[in-house]
Amino acid sequence: MNKAFNTMVVFNGYPLSVVVAIVIHLLILGLLFYLQSTSNAETLELVQPTIVKALLIDENPQLAERRRLERAEMQRISEQRRRQEQEEAERRAEAERQRAEEERQRQEAEREQTALVERERQRQLELEREERQRQEQEDERRRQEEITAEQRRSEEQRRQQQEQDRLAQQAAAEAEAAEAARNEFELVQSATGLIQQLLQESWSRPPSARNGMRAVLQISMLPTGELIDVRITQSSGDAAFDRSAERAVYSAEPFSELQSLPIRVFNENFRSLTLTFEPQDLLN
Amino acid sequence: MDAGISPIDLFLNASPSVKMVFLILGFLSVVSWVIIVQRWLVLSSARKGVTSFENRFWSGMDLSQLYKEGSVMQKENLQIVGMENIFRAGFKEFMRLRQQGMADGEAIMEGAQRAMRVAYSREEEKLEKHLPFLATVGSVSPYIGLFGTVIGIMNAFLGLASQAQATLQVVAPGIAEALFATAIGLFAAIPAVVAYNRYSSTLDGVTSSYITFSDEFSSILHRQIHST
DSSP states (O other): OOHHHHHHTGGGGHHHHHHHHHHHHHHHHHHHHHHHHHHTSSOOOOOOOOOOOOOOOOOOHHHHHHHHHHHHHHHHHHHHHHHHHHHHHHHHHHHHHHHHHHHHHHHHHHHHHHHHHHHTTTTTHHHHHHHHHHHHHHHHHHHHHHHHHHHHHHHHHHHHHHHHHHHHHHHHHHHHHHHHHHHHHHHHHHHHHHHHHHHHHHOOOOTTOOTTOOEEEEEEEOTTSOEEEEEEEEOOSOHHHHHHHHHHHHHHOOOGGGGGSOHHHHHHHTSEEEEEEOOOSOOO | OOSOOOHHHHHHHSOHHHHHHHHHHHHHHHHHHHHHHHHHHHHHHHHHHHHHHHHHHTTTOOHHHHHHHHHHHHHTTOOOOTHHHHHHHHHHHHHHHHHTTOOOHHHHHHHHHHHHHHHHHHHHHHHHTTHHHHHHHHHHHHHHHHHHHHHHHHHHHHHHHTOSSOOHHHHHHHHHHHHHHHHHHHHHHHHHHHHHHHHHHHHHHHHHHHHHHHHHHHHHHHHHHHHO
């Protein structure tokens, strides 16, 4: 036995073994860390399972049109209000200026008149009474004028107030309508989701189905959710596929959830419904 | 969950029972590696000892000379391994019995053989030490890993029960964690099994050469008794 080997296996080689074992484990841990840091860039991709999805696209032109109109109306109202405010401010500034002008003229006239009276008191004593009378008449007329102006102003103000009230009421009514529309939209959404789910469950796709095929069906329903008619408005080009879509609609019928909808909502959205069938995530 | 889940995250996010399993398996793995390395040192030194001692033994050297060399080595605190120990035990007993003036050759032979058998079983014991542990780790740690996996998947499904919607993202981390337990179990088991098989075949080789040697040596002693 050589000496080096003997010193290596001192204490039966246990210390050396412990060190080696720990080093091996640390190395493996380090390798794991390293692989982790290098493979971080290419993240794990979830492979989506093959699902046949019946897509139901809710093409509701009435609702969309109404929403567009509402938006335009809102815009118009705010524009109008802005314009009115501007006009009112201008009008107020104008009235202020006129009043100041009148005041100034009146003061000037008074001063002139008193000076005239002072200067020509002796000479025009006989005229004074007449003059005063005239002046009184003038005053009276002016006062009356002022009163009428005041009345006109208050009248104007009241009218504006009324106008504002009317606008506020209108806005409130519009908000209410929008709220109702939103509720209705939610109803429509949930009903659409239900129909979609029912169709997905009952649709069995033929083997000839391929990605990118698309069949559009127009169905008419009664408010009880019963089916009246199914028409293929756009064929997918594959007769089996079209038939499977049609069969899916027939086997999913009746859509009894539609009974709970308000009749108006039903009439607007579901009396005639466009369904689009598209297979997705096929592997071919 | 982030884009990537590292094994370390899996460990840190695991439930306590699964964490326990990870710790146990890690410990078993470290210990089994300690034993693998230590046994490798012992067995390889034993194998080398066999060849070097056989070389010396069959070189035609006088047996008492060989014994004296061994005594010198012992005094220098060098380890005497395996076969030489058997030789020394047998030779010592043989010389002692002869010096006591025992006339019966068979009795002397029997005494020497008994001493060699004792030394042999001691040597075998030394070599075999800890090998059963490797066998145990090799067979048990996959089960421990499997246990962790079952517990982990159970937890994943329990977590799923409280979710309204079962998505892959909810179950995936739990299942990954669970499978990681099996991976660690296999990681601990594979080296242990490989080392156990390797070492037990080496052990067989070494012990059979010990047995052969002790037979040969007793035949030499036998010759010596009857030649005088």
